[in-house]
Amino acid sequence: MPETSWREIVAEKRLRQQATIPKDWVLLNLPPKEQLDVSNVPETCGLLSTKEIEITNSPVEVLLGNMANSVWSSVEVTTAFSKRAIIAHQLTNCLTEIFIERGRKRAEELDEHLKKTGNVVGPLHGKSVCYTNTLLPNNRQYKGLPMSLKDQINIKDIESTMGYVSWIGLYAKKNSVLADILESLGAVLYVKTNIPQTLMWPETFNHVFGRTSNPFNRSLTSGGSSGGEGALIALKGSPLGVGSDIGGSVRIPGAFNGVYGLRPSYGRIPYAGCVNSLEGQDSILSVLGPLSNSIGGIKSFVKGVVSQQPWLKDPLAVRKRWSEEEYQLIEHGSGEQLCFGILWDDEVIKPHPPIFRALQETKKALIEAGHKVIDWKPLKHGEIYTVARDIWGAGATEDYNVTSAPTGEPVIMSMSPEAEKIVANADTPSFRRPPDGISAYELWQVQKKKRDLRQEYVDYWQASVELTGTGRPVDAVISPSAPFVAPPHGLNTYANYTMIWNVLDYPALVIPVSKVDQTLDTKQSAHTFYGTEDQANYDLYEPETFKNAPISIQVVARTLEEEAVIAMSEIVDKALKEREYASRL
Structure with missing residues (x-):
């Protein structure tokens, strides 16, 4: 197909997307491109009422409590988040599919059902997701909670282009299993969020929808591949969203945008019915995971989804109910005195000063809270990285080329602003093998090595x-989410601090800690470099470049310890907040 044809398809799709934005919600006073920090615009642009600002600033646990007690209706909450989502989109380009009217009708149905029956559609287990675990009347848990979904998660009659021009016009014939479960719990779906073409990028840009920027500094990336979710939730255009993660695609956007994000173990959250890249590659699986502005939101998602027995709907879903005993950390000394290992660096690339400061602050906060902290030395992380790249790259080039071939769109080779202007000679992403690839037998040897490394x-x-x-092994590992905070567009070239846990299949939860401080995060003297990558990373750092960027860490537990990693992350988060509060007194 001639180049002009795929561009014409994109132009038509963008016009259709624009038509789904309510005209009354189009901002006439958008900040100039030179304004990098747009995080306060939603509350100052004049579109949101005082009540809508209150609603959208509330964490999931407060929203659920107020809706359960009919303080706010589903329609009010859905409208507030829909308006704020549209504001966020105009600031960062974070959305793909917008179906607000459909979401509002769903909210009206839920309000009417509650009015007539006194109950809601799809209650959870009868316990509140609030930290207090108090009971809510009539088990009203997920009543009308708006939720955003990454573009690849199918919703009936909605497109899932995944950034491919060739998938424009393909409408999902049915919901994914997860979308069905969320709606059965009473969630309201209203928007889908932007991704990179192929998904196999830690940044977010595609030919169909363009680039998503970081709301705290628009010269920086929002991360990827769930970058649209990260930016949307950071601007509070959604209280709870779902991304996917094969090498860090939930945690990197979570970290770069200063929100919480969980990478669960393989199969804990059902994946069936979603579109994806590298389908058939089942050695390092992509998983679906939540992003939210509170850990309460993360907990409510996992607890709600597994309550619906997803293993009866998805053959790859793990048969494991929510374990309150594991959440109470019975196997971890009941949480009384935990021992955390801190991974200061992976002996490949040393993190920038803001990341090191966040790790130091976390260590001090945990010790002050009565916990123990030891150093965690990396074990063969470089070898594990190589294994991941070999597995993903075995068939990646062919996968991308086959998918893009029907329309002739170029496969993106770089996320840099300069490269996006030159698409005619584009090549495949960096996660790839040489053109000759590897044989099936060679791939088996790599997968065998991965198994052996997991055992080690x-x-x-x-x-x-x-x-x-x-008397116990380390309860959890605290690690950088990346060796840097959100870098400039096109420069997020190292996802290994998250990818390591995908290969090992360890659940990991990102926690925001602070923001880059020009005074505290000065450039340090050069250290002895591990190699050229490490030196390039050192040279990249200048405090002004990363101005206002969020700083985060991740808490890592062992396979299928989602309940424990959530509980331990609550402990880490609380310790950090208490230390910050004390420092202000």
């Missing part, structure tokens, strides 16, 4: 019992 890491973690002084 299990043994290594278990052996830490000799170092902790608690």
Whole structure:
């Protein structure tokens, strides 16, 4: 197909998207491109009422409580978040599919059902998702909670282009399993969010919808591949969203946008019915995970989804109910004195000063809270990175080319602003093997090595019992989410700090800590570099470049310890907040 044809398809699609934005919600006073920090615009642009600002600033646990007690209706909450989502989109280009009227009708149905029956559609287990675990009347849990979804999660009669021109006009014939479950719990779906073409990028740009920027500094990336979700939730255009993560695609946007994000273990959250890249590659699986402005939102998502027995709807879903015992950290000393291992660097690339400061602050906060902290030395992280790239790259080039071939769109080779202007000679993304690829037998050897490395890491973690002084191995590892905060567009070239846990299949939860401080985060003297990548990363850092960028860390537990990693993350988050509060007194 001639180049002009795919461009014409994109132009028509963008016009259709624009037509779904309510005209009354189009901002006439958009900030100039030179204004990098737009995080306060939603509350100052004049579009939101005082009540709508209150609603959208509320965490999930407060929203659920107020809707359960009919303080706010589903329609009020859905309208407020829909308006704020449209504002966020105009500031960062974070949305793909917009179906607000459909969402509002769903909210009206839920309000009417509650009015007639006194109950809601799809209650959870009868316990509030609030930290207090108090009961709510009539088990009204997920009543009308607006939720955003990454573009690849199918919703009936909505497109899931995944950034491919060739998938424009393909409407989902039915919901994905997760969309069905969320609606059965009473969630209101109203927008889908932007991704990179192929998904296999830690940034967000595609030919169909363009680039998503970071709301705290629009010269920086929002991350990827769930970058639209990260930007939307950071601007509070959604209280709870769902991304996917094969190498960090939930946690990187979570970290770069200063929100919470969970990468669960393989199969804990159902994936069936979504579109994807590299389908058939099942050695390192992509997983779906939540992003939210509170850990309460993360907990409510996991607890709600597994309550619906997803293993009866998705053959790859793990048969594991929510375990309150695991959440109470019974196997971790009941949370009384935990021992955390801190991974200061992976011995490949040393993190920038803001990341190191966040790790130091986390260590101090945990010790002040009565917990133990030891150093966590990386075990063969470089080898694990190589294994991941070999597995993903075995068939990636062909996968991307086959998918893009029907319309002749170029496969994106770079996320830089300069490269996006030159698409005619584009190549495949960096996660790829040489053109000759590898044989099936060679791939089997790589997968065997991955299995052996996982065994070594299990043994290594278990052996830490000799170092902790608690009689248990390390309870969790605290790690950078990346060696930098959100970098400029096109420069997020290192996803290994998140990818490591995908290969090992360890659940990990990102926690925001602070923001870059020009005074505290000065450039340090050069260290002895591990290699050229490390030196390039050191050279990249200038405090002014990363101005106002959020700083985050991730808490990592062992396979299928979602309940425990949520509980331990609550402990870390609380310790950090208490330390910050004390420093202000």
